[in-house]
Amino acid sequence: MIKVNFKSHNKEIYCNKGDNLLEIARNSNIFIDAPCNGSVSCGKCKVKLLKGNVDSEKTLHIKDDEWEQGYILACNTTVIEDIEIEVPSKLSSSMHGMKIEGSDKKKDKQIFDRAKNIIETHNLDFKTNIVKTYIEIEEPTLDDNLSDVDRLERHVRNNLGFNEIDFKLELLRKMPVILRENDFKVTITYVKKKNKITILNIESGNSEDKLYGVAIDIGTTSVVVCLVDLYTKEVIDKASSGNAQIKYGADVIHRIIYSTKKDGLTKLNQAVIDDTINPLLESLYVRNDINKDNVVTLVVAGNTTMSSLFLGVYTDYLRQEPFIPPFLKSPKIMGQDIGLNVNDSAYVYLAPSVASYVGGDITAGVLSAGIWASEENILFIDLGTNGEIVFGNKDYMMSCACSAGPAFEGGGISCGMRASNGAIEKVSIDKANLNPNLTIIGECEPIGICGSGIIDLICQMLLTGIIDRRGKIYRDLDNKRIRFNEHDIGEYVLAFKEDYNLENDITVNEVDIDNFIRTKGAIYSGASTLIESLGMDFSVIDKVYIAGGIGNNLNIENSILIGLLPDIEREKFAYIGNSSLVGSYLALISKDAKKKLQQIGNEMTYVELSVYPTYMDEFISACFLPHTNIEQFPTVKKLLED
Amino acid sequence: MIKVNFKSHNKEIYCNKGDNLLEIARNSNIFIDAPCNGSVSCGKCKVKLLKGNVDSEKTLHIKDDEWEQGYILACNTTVIEDIEIEVPSKLSSSMHGMKIEGSDKKKDKQIFDRAKNIIETHNLDFKTNIVKTYIEIEEPTLDDNLSDVDRLERHVRNNLGFNEIDFKLELLRKMPVILRENDFKVTITYVKKKNKITILNIESGNSEDKLYGVAIDIGTTSVVVCLVDLYTKEVIDKASSGNAQIKYGADVIHRIIYSTKKDGLTKLNQAVIDDTINPLLESLYVRNDINKDNVVTLVVAGNTTMSSLFLGVYTDYLRQEPFIPPFLKSPKIMGQDIGLNVNDSAYVYLAPSVASYVGGDITAGVLSAGIWASEENILFIDLGTNGEIVFGNKDYMMSCACSAGPAFEGGGISCGMRASNGAIEKVSIDKANLNPNLTIIGECEPIGICGSGIIDLICQMLLTGIIDRRGKIYRDLDNKRIRFNEHDIGEYVLAFKEDYNLENDITVNEVDIDNFIRTKGAIYSGASTLIESLGMDFSVIDKVYIAGGIGNNLNIENSILIGLLPDIEREKFAYIGNSSLVGSYLALISKDAKKKLQQIGNEMTYVELSVYPTYMDEFISACFLPHTNIEQFPTVKKLLED
Known part of the structure; x- marks a missing residue:
């Protein structure tokens, strides 16, 4: 056994001679940034060797003076004896940090109010199908000795008018004690289904007013969880942090590759559930004094890879031609199926995906952007770790994905x-x-x-x-x-x-600038190819909605000047924030909106750019500031000439 | 820390000063027989102190010379320093041993053939609602890039005629790989439900002929598991062992008491699932080369306490007036809900209970005994750890329970x-x-x-x-x-x-004889009280069926002579073996039989003997050989006079 002492973390890890240093850190939950997932290409996993010798090679990412100071790349380092290591912490932990952040309640209110406006404008309902009712059941006697379940069912039949009750085993396990804790006066939470109800929760006493839902946006880089009061439909609180999967790679491709390694899928699944979402939920419960059993319904949006990893489903065929996702529409999932820190019977609905690289974050985003009801032609651009683009109106919606990479999220x-x-x-x-x-x-x-x-x-x-x-x-x-x-x-x-x-x-x-230019080029060429595939050009656009984690302070003018966005009238642009989260919220508070979301998933058309004949040329032309063909950017042309 | 060295088991256990020796053994999975669950009343937990001192008291159960040799009762012993202990093994491990026993295939065949006869006689179906079908799905291409789930659903819709598919998450998790392992040629196992199917299993290639079910009898003392081919409906194999719960008490009352202790319910649940049923299943799989995922349906019968503990449901109210069971009819349970070593989506059906002390073993027994269809008056006596009695015919069925104790099972x-x-x-x-x-x-x-x-x-x-x-x-x-x-x-x-x-x-x-007389007295007085409650006497009986673990060689004549069974014509008696297991088997291979079983649960009447006015007198009179009133036993009277 060899001892690796991570000085910066005060952790001593025992491992075998010949183990890879990056893997040792990962297995010990020590975060070392590795966007390229250990393929010795990004140079981010730089650590400092304080004591001992390792088997490592100098790469282009390490300057001469750094090498002399002991800097090595964790990913191409093999341990051969006891060592001491320092992991540079400040930037990497802020970049991908799991620090839980609260919400700017005022700003949030504006966003969610705007969302509710969609429901009102389009006359959708403001309902969930989950009900909470306080009941007083007759106590058993020697003469009336029905079992607990039959007694509850009799009460429901006689007083609520449903013939049958259904429930998960966990509920049965706690039923006998809860019924007696408050003399058979309890509150049941249930879902109606014709003549039958499925009971999600039993609580002692009257707790009719405590009923919550959660909307979750699982980004490749960041995860946001939003706690919603199902009575008032208000957002109570919000929390966000980095996606803990990031230690296994910055983009979906690197994560998919990691998922095929031994236990890789399990580790990625645990990273997003146990290390990201559950702590966020817990922080919301503590801050707002809420019992997890009262969280009974969830809407989750993420790209197709995130959705698969969230459920622990094998993802490797997503990146192999013909790029087949395991599923698009939400399977029937309950909280306990995936170990979520909510009611065991809580319904977990995943926003539907459209294709391998257009996922539930986009259908949810489109829901909140209202394209499905728009007379105008809307160009929707999600600037996340991947770039996805939708163009359309109430009659049709076309989508595509660009391998943008994580540059917009840093x-x-x-x-x-x-x-x-x-x-x-x-x-x-x-x-x-x-x-x-x-x-x-x-x-x-x-x-x-x-x-x-x-x-x-x-x-x-x-x-x-x-x-x-x-x-x-x-x-x-x-x-x-x-x-x-x-x-x-x-x-x-x-x-x-x-x-x-x-x-x-x-x-x-x-190198950074080059990376960024390729990223913005992918977006621009994606959008122009998508519109071109319809025989149109940018002039038909009535509105451009920019969504994603790029930040509230996106400067539209500057984005046009570098050739990320098309050079059209500035008033057509709007930054709509985390549209995926807002769409999840809508589907959470309105049955109609959830139906609409499902419909968007069914009806959206996907254009595979990689097989589209002119896309590659278009992309290469766009890898320039603002574009090889400056005529497409009259404003910039004028500015540069001045 | 104090060290207890269990010499006989080669195990050294560390514990705290003041810990109880029986609990130390239980926590370390060392079996010490304790039918009275540590209440210092049975004397069975005798162990030998080889070295060191303990805090223990001599009781009536320990003879003087035994005390001198170091024998103590584990249940009333507190450890105060390092000790060495020997646990006498032979009898106790045979009595309650977890040794897995196979089946006498010839004898089994007779029993199960007789059972199938019931199905034929009463014209019940020979069907389960689970189907297995080999399908060849079109492989995906860039042009036909439906997701795996949608592709499977399309195939089912076009070829099997169902609109929708449903499945558990576990299935989705393995679907992508299995589909590709054999070029999208797979076998699906499913349950039909109107227009929809629930898929329980997907296997690579054609395995249509591999479809199994399991019937389980959970006795308080012994557990029997029976593997059934769902195509031929034949019993393939059978395995049995002691119920590992026995270390927490020999009868249901002691187990219920133990279940209320810290972690007690979990321990009892694990004892029957992890330590009893799962090893039995595993032995059947190994012996018959069967994959657990092909075991897709189970019928389980046990008394009301066993059923509750099997599901890990709180049981204490079963023994507190007014004796309310948590449930009677089977909740909807799947294999994975309770960690059974079968297909995760396997349906687990519990034979319905009738009351706190008339459980699913009795309804299943009655199903196999055919009382529900009989023109004749049948007295059904289950001689298990508890004694339960049913009397009736096709028009009515009355049941009661006697606190017989475990004497019939040793x-x-x-x-x-x-x-x-x-x-x-x-x-x-x-x-x-x-x-x-x-x-x-x-x-x-x-x-x-x-x-x-x-x-x-x-x-x-x-x-x-x-x-x-x-x-x-x-x-x-x-x-x-x-x-x-x-x-x-x-x-x-x-x-x-x-x-x-x-x-x-x-x-x-x-003392043994006295115990046994009280046991047989409880049965006899229970039967006579039950029949008397209908205003009848033993003369109306057309048949007496004896069921239970008492053994194949029950001597009816001797049973009458000691006053266990009524002194009526000998040809009316029949020993029908483990009727609970046979009833489970019937419900497993016939949908009609399962429906009938449910109906038996709904329709059987329960008579609470403890509140029946003449029962106590009747019981005391029956605690005699054969009875205080020998006129009730003319045969014995004659014999003793000779």
Whole structure:
């Protein structure tokens, strides 16, 4: 046995000679960022060897002085003797941190009120099919010695008018004691089904007013859980954190690959359920003094991979031609089937997927965006870890997926992070001295940069002449913020560590910019190909809705200037936030909305871009700032000419 | 920490000073017989202290020389320092042993053939509602990229004519891989429900002929599991063992009391599922090369307490006035709900109970005995750990329960054991020298005596003048087989240890006989009270069916002579074996029989003997050999007068 001492975490782990250092950390729940899932391509799993020797190779990601200081990549390191390791913590834990964040209640209220507006506008019901009723059952005697179950059934038959009751074993297990705790005066929670009811919960005494549902958005990067009062239909509270699966890879492809390894599927499933959603639920229960047994219905939205991993279903065929998902529509699932921290009998409904790479997050998003009822042509763009695009109106809806990568959520960018406290969300650059002006979420010290910040930054670097239209830094600039490493890769310093209390400078380099350009190119070319496939062009668009975790401060103008969004009238654009979560919320509080959601899943058409003949050319043309064909961006053309 | 070294088991257990020795053994899975569940009343938990000191008191159950040798009762012993303990093993492990026993296939065939006869006689169907079909699904392509679930559903719709499919999550989890293992050629197992099917299993390739069900009889003392081919309806194999719950008490009352202790309910549930039924199932699978996923339906019969503990449902109200069971009819249960070693989606049906002390073993027994269709008046007596009695015909059925105790299965008798190998099952005594002639199951060395043997023995002791009609041994007999201890309790030696290779003599003493007389008195008085409650007497009986674990060699004549059974025409009696198991088998292979079973549960009337005014007097009169009023036993009267 070999001992690995993770100094930074105060943890000593015993393992075997020849074990991989990244796997050792994962198995011991020590988070090391590894977006490329250990394929020695991203360089993010850099750790510092403090003591002992390892079997490791220097890669391009490690600078000479770093190598001398003991920096190694965990993913290509094999342990051969007792060692001490330090994991750099600040950025990685903020980037993917499991810190649970609460909600901005005022902002949330606006979003959810706007959603409720959809229900009112389209005359949908405001109902769930779950009822709670206080009943007083006759107590048993020697002469009236019906069993507990038969007694309850008799009461339901005589007083509520249903013939039969049904329930899960767990309920039967607690029934005898609960009935007697309050002299057979209890509150039952049930779902009606014709002549029959399924009882989800029995509680002692009268608790008719305590009935809750949960809407969950499972993003590849972030997870948001939203607690809803099923009586008032109000959002009581919201909590979010990183998706703990991220230690197994930043994007769905790397996670799918990990899921095929030994116990990989189980680990990914546990990461999202046990390590992400359940702690979020628990935090909501504690904050709002709620009993989990009163949470009886859930709507969950995630992309097709997230939905599969949420249920622990084998996902590998999603990434193998012909790209077949295991399921699209929600199977019948109860809380206990997947170990969710809610009522065992709670109904868990998954927003339907459309294809392998257009999932429930998109159908839920489309529900909340109201495309299904719109006379106008709407372009819906979800800027998440993947990029998905929907175009249509009440008559048809077309969708496609772009392999955008996680750049909009800070992934694949050396100092990237989620749009949470410490993230640089807005950037402007002074043309004279090239100094940046930063806006930071939470108004604290900067930790990294989130999607909206990167868009601003690249746009500003282009406009101030730091980079050219390929995204390369001009070699002739003489500025302390611009520097080149030994491999001649240029970088721009957003924040010097001396100016703040940082471990390292916050920088964006040419590799980051290149990654981001490919990401924005994928989105733009996806949208134009999708519309082109209908024989139309961007001029037919009436509205563009931007959704996703990119952050509230997305600058539309800048997004157009870098060629992420089409150069059309600015008033057509709107950022609609986490539309997947809002759609889940709608389906939670309205039976009609849930039906509508199912219908969207059934009716949406999927266009497979990878087999679409002109897509590749279009993508390559779009990997430019703003585009190889600048005529498509008249505004930018004019600006650059000025 | 204190160390208890169980020498006999080669186990060292660490515990705290002040812990109870019986509990220490139980928690460490060391079996110490304790039918009275540690209430210092039965004396069965005798163990030998080899080293160290304990805090323990001498009781009546420990002879002076035993006390000197270090014998103590585990239940009234507190550990105070490191000790070494020996647990006497032979009798107790045979009595309650978890040794899995196979079946006598020829004898079984007769029993189950007789059962099938019931189905034929009454024109019931020979059907289960579970179907297995081999299907060849079209393989997916880029153009036909339906999800796995939708693809299967489409195939079912187009080829089998059902609109919708339903399944448990576990099935979805394995579906993607199984579909591809054999190029989308699979066998599905399903249950039809109108337009819909619930899929229980998917297997690669064609396995249409592999479809099995299981019938289980959960006795308080013994458990029998019976594997059935659902195509041929034949019993393939059978296995039985003791009920591992027995370490928590020999009868239902002691188990219920134990269930109210911390973790008690869980322990009792695990004892019957994990430690009894699952190993029995596993042994059947191994012996017959069967995959558990092909076991898709079960019928389980047990008394009301056993049914509750099988499901892990709180049972304490069963023994508190007004004696309310948690449930009577079977809740909807699947294999995975209770951790059974069968297909996760297997339907588990429990034979319905009638009252707290007339359970599913009796309704199943009545089903197999055919009372529900009989023109004749049938008296049905189940001689199990409890004694239950049913009287009736096709027009009505009355039932009652007697607190018989476990004597018929060897419990409460110092050398008693189950009717398994080594049990003395027949006894005759030579009037001249009072030497016994023993018949032993398995034709091996005797270990103890089972129910049928005790009946023979007591009858022979009465007829040969060893005991009087109160069951007391005549003090004036001079025979080496008759001896009295220091408390003047007499005993008769059935087998001297020198004659066989035994640790101790096999004896029956006056306390045993007294226990047995009370047991048989409870049965007889129960039967007579039940019939009397209808204003009838034994003369109206057309048939008497004896069921239960008392053993195949029950001697009817002797049973009448000791006053267990009424003194009516001998040809009216029949021993019908484990009728509970046979009834479960019937319900497993015939939908009509299952419906009939449910109906029996609904229609049977329960008479609560404890509140019936004349029962107590009747019971006391019956605690005599054969009865205080010998006029009720003309045959015996004549014999004793001779």
